[in-house]
Amino acid sequence: MNFEKLYIGGQWASSSSGDWIQVENPATREKFARVPAGNSQDIDAAVQAARSAFPGWASTPLKERVEMMKQMLHHLKAMRSDIISLEVRELGSPVSFAETAHCDYQYTRIQSYIDLAPHVDLITKLPASTVYREPVGVIGCITPWNYPLGQVVQKVIPAILMGNTVVLKPSQHTPLTCYLLVQAFAQAGLPSGVLNLVTGRGAEVGNALSSHPLVDMISFTGSTSGGITVAQKALASVKKISLELGGKSPCILLKSQDYSQGIHLCLDSIFLNAGQTCTALSRLLIPREDKEKIEKMIQQMTQEYPVGDPCDPKTKIGPLASLQQFKKVTGYLHTGLEEGAVLLSGQIPSTVDNGYYILPSVFTNVTNDMKIAREEIFGPVLCVITYNTIEEAINIANDTPYGLNAAVCGPDKEESVRVARRIQAGNIYINNGPRDTSAPFGGYKKSGIGREGGIAGMIEFTQQKALFDAGL
Ligand code: NAD
Numbered sequence: 001m002n003f004e005k006l007y008i009g010g011q012w013a014s015s016s017s018g019d020w021i022q023v024e025n026p027a028t029r030e031k032f033a034r035v036p037a038g039n040s041q042d043i044d045a046a047v048q049a050a051r052s053a054f055p056g057w058a059s060t061p062l063k064e065r066v067e068m069m070k071q072m073l074h075h076l077k078a079m080r081s082d083i084i085s086l087e088v089r090e091l092g093s094p095v096s097f098a099e100t101a102h103c104d105y106q107y108t109r110i111q112s113y114i115d116l117a118p119h120v121d122l123i124t125k126l127p128a129s130t131v132y133r134e135p136v137g138v139i140g141c142i143t144p145w146n147y148p149l150g151q152v153v154q155k156v157i158p159a160i161l162m163g164n165t166v167v168l169k170p171s172q173h174t175p176l177t178c179y180l181l182v183q184a185f186a187q188a189g190l191p192s193g194v195l196n197l198v199t200g201r202g203a204e205v206g207n208a209l210s211s212h213p214l215v216d217m218i219s220f221t222g223s224t225s226g227g228i229t230v231a232q233k234a235l236a237s238v239k240k241i242s243l244e245l246g247g248k249s250p251c252i253l254l255k256s257q258d259y260s261q262g263i264h265l266c267l268d269s270i271f272l273n274a275g276q277t278c279t280a281l282s283r284l285l286i287p288r289e290d291k292e293k294i295e296k297m298i299q300q301m302t303q304e305y306p307v308g309d310p311c312d313p314k315t316k317i318g319p320l321a322s323l324q325q326f327k328k329v330t331g332y333l334h335t336g337l338e339e340g341a342v343l344l345s346g347q348i349p350s351t352v353d354n355g356y357y358i359l360p361s362v363f364t365n366v367t368n369d370m371k372i373a374r375e376e377i378f379g380p381v382l383c384v385i386t387y388n389t390i391e392e393a394i395n396i397a398n399d400t401p402y403g404l405n406a407a408v409c410g411p412d413k414e415e416s417v418r419v420a421r422r423i424q425a426g427n428i429y430i431n432n433g434p435r436d437t438s439a440p441f442g443g444y445k446k447s448g449i450g451r452e453g454g455i456a457g458m459i460e461f462t463q464q465k466a467l468f469d470a471g472l
Contacts (some may be wrong), residue, residue: 001082003035003175006042006199007182009049009124010192016041016282021172021199026092026319027355028309031089038200040208043167046196050138050165053193058135058163060191065161066117071188073110079180080104083149090174092318092355094310097272102177106153113458114435117161122460130469133462135163136240137216140209142202143178144222145171145321146276146378152178154244154441155219158458160194160214161186164217167196169209171222173322175199202226209267210234211225217461218243221278221393223376223401224446230447242460243451244278246376247404247442250397251281251417254410257285259294261432262409263301266382269407271305271360274320275380276344277328278447279405279427283366283373285393288386291364295344298362298384302345305360305380309341319355329379336363336372344384368396382433395424403444405429426451 003023005012015036022031036042057065076083080103087269089100090433124131139159143151152170159166170178182197198205206226208365210218217240220230240453251266253259268282286294310318320326324347331349358379365463366373366383373383387393397406407429408416420428426442442448450460 001179001183003033003086003179006036006038007195008042008046009052009196010186015039015173015435021175021201023090023174024322025089026321029355031051033176035199036319038198039174040204042200043205043208043212045087046167046198047138047198047212050167050195051214053191054135054137054165055290057165057191057194060163062122062161062163063319065163066114068188068190069110069114069117069157069161071191072184073107075184075187076110076181077107079184083177083180086177086180086311087148090176091145091321093273094315094318096313096316101273102147102149106149106235108151109153109396109437109453110123110157110397112138112454113157113161115460116455120162120455122461122462128468130467132465132466132467133459134283136463137164138214138459139164139166140212140215140218141166142209142222143168144171144204145173146273146278148174148177149181151221153182154221154452154457156181156195159219159461160190164461165194167198167209167215168305169200169205172199173200206230209240211236213237215239219460220244227448231359238276240463243447243448244452245404245446245449247278247447248279248283248374248376248400248402248441249279249281249405249425250283250285250400251406251407251409252393252397252425253287253294254408254412254416254419255287255290256409256411259297260301260367260406261289263297265293265409265429265432267298267305267360267406269332270382271317271380274317274358275323276325276378281405282377282381282383283368283396284382284384285386285387285396288388291386295364295384299345302360307357307359313342317360319357321356321380323352323356325379326352326358329358329377329381331363332372332375332377332379332381332385336366336370339370339372339379339382340364341370341372342375343472346381349413366452367401375398390419394419398424404447426437
């Protein structure tokens with residue numbers, strides 16, 4: 001696959017910038033590919049193409065859009081080994097996690113949108129009116145680096161199914177996998193201009209997209225600070241905005257005889273993808289009276305997460321995605337020790353010679369006012385916090401600017417549900433509750449505005465029109 005082009009108006013085209021962004025393998029530090037560093041001219045060309053394609057695509061029957069998406073998925077499935085190998089190389093994802101989370105789960109998500117699209121209520125009859133859900137128009141999609149294909153899927157698939165046209169700006173750190181998605185759309189015969197790809201940096205391409213007057217909606221996933229900047233730019237021309245932002249998610253272990261299931265849930269969440277997951281359960285809240293017992297279990301279970309070469313099928317934790325991430329996470333490890341927390345496992349790495357590796361790290365004796373408990377570290381770093389009463393646990397869980405994800409694990413399911421209902425977060429797992437692609441995903445508080453996934457995720461890319469037709 002040639003990554004040195006942009007995709008505009010159905011053509012692979014050169015950027016007018018002549019400038020490049022190098023893509024690095026974080027396990028070896030080898031720069032193995034480059035993509036265009038697009039600019040505002042490229043964005044303008046892509047937006048114009050999306051604008052021209054909009055009327056035709058918006059009026060294409062949903063049934064035909066769904067058929068096209070099925071074809072696209074068929075072609076994307078044929079690219080499975082390429083997707084996996086790119087996620088290993090551009091992100092440093094362990095190959096086993098690349099297979100399940102970065103590739104196969106994305107197929108499941110796409111299939112879920114295909115299955116649910118015909119069930120979106122596009123026409124609602126009211127006593128004296130009819131309400132139509134129509135596409136919003138040209139959507140600017142801006143995505144982060146941590147799930148390079150997954151974050152793109154969550155926007156591009158529902159937006160296109162609902163009749164919108166798209167200009168996609170993936171993260172400059174992991175831009176490669178989405179080329180395969182674009183290729184699969186091209187093979188499926190998506191009309192020219194419905195999907196456009198402009199790679200580049202946030203400050204230039206992201207800014208140009210969020211402030212372009214012909215863009216109707218910005219769908220952004222990334223940091224809370226990045227989301228605020230983008231939203232401010234988009235609001236200047238009154239665009240619709242959806243934001244999927246950061247998190248500092250709590251996992252509450254309710255008093256129990258056996259904590260192993262809850263600890264496993266939490267460690268999987270904070271260690272897999274090297275902790276670079278927006279929903280990572282990064283604060284583990286435990287009953288004070290069982291502190292020693294639970295700490296011992298954590299220390300033992302942390303051994304189940306071998307760190308190493310992402311190409312090795314036994315590896316569970318690969319390198320962090322970039323030098324920038326490595327410095328940030330290492331900085332927080334220093335901060336934790338300075339704040340008086342104690343490292344139960346892990347250590348501060350001294351070198352990055354062989355990639356950006358950090359051991360799975362668990363801080364104990366953490367209090368919720370510490371920086372490491374309040375800020376999103378975005379690495380394999382867990383904070384263990386004790387509580388005396390359930391009331392106190394709920395207060396600690398909610399004492400955060402974020403509200404993306406949470407978990408409550410306990411022997412009495414009804415009690416766990418009661419606790420979960422009092423936590424301010426968009427998604428909450430009870431014990432080993434499975435994931436559900438048809439459920440809405442998104443955040444309370446500073447974790448975002450709007451929802452992705454399922455029917456809610458498709459409705460996000462529509463706007464309502466009421467026709468007062470009583471006399472017709
Ligand atoms: P980021 O905010 O640095 O960048 C996200 C995207 O926005 C990138 O494409 C970037 O180029 C662009 N961008 C950044 N600043 C911009 C600006 N001022 N104007 C326009 N575009 C700009 O985030 P990141 O480091 O790529 O990703 C990590 C963050 O994403 C974490 O905070 C994580 O929690 C969050 N995230 C949230 C979700 C979710 O669904 N809620 C999912 C994944 C990641």
